[in-house]
Amino acid sequence: MTEQTPGRAQPQEPSPHRGIAAPSPGERLARTMALGTGALFLVVGVLGFVPGVTTNVGDLEFAGHHSGAELLGVFQVSVLHNLLHLLFGVAGIALSRRGIHAAGYLLVGGVAYLGLWVYGLVIDHHGDANFVPLNSADNWLHLVLGVAMVVMGLVGLRVVRGGIGSQTAM
Secondary structure, X not given: OOOOOOOOOOOOOOOOOOOXXXXXXXXXXXXXXXHHHHHHHHHHHHHOOOEOOEEOHHHOOOOOOOOOOEEXXXXXXXXXXXXXXXXXXXXXXXXXXXXXXXXXXXXXXXXXXXXXXXXXXXXXXXXXXXXOOOOHHHHHHHHHHHHHHHHHHHHHHHHHOOOOOOOOOO
């Protein structure tokens, strides 16, 4: 039995709630958007090598416009193109661990995809500059992906900073 001295606080049991706080709803939203986007890119990167899902997989080149393989029979792909999807997917999954990194991944990735869209518009699709390779379907997809990722990134930044889905004032 311990003696209690008046006016002195007694040592308390350690709280089971100490440590890292649970992520806020906004943080979870940003992380989920990045995780989902990264997973999607990972799946697309793998499917780019799968016969049946990718037509003419025997004509898959490492890089360049000569690659005859098309994901879903529409989007021209090469080994380099598929590897870029895989790397982008791994980055999204890795950066989804923290809300601010997840939002940054989406925003920077979206801007990169918008840049790729512009690049696809200005190059000759049958020239050496088309090393990824890109076709018209890729260009439209890159525009949609770029806009969607920028929007998700901006929403992610807003929610992580406490503007949406948070009890914290901005």
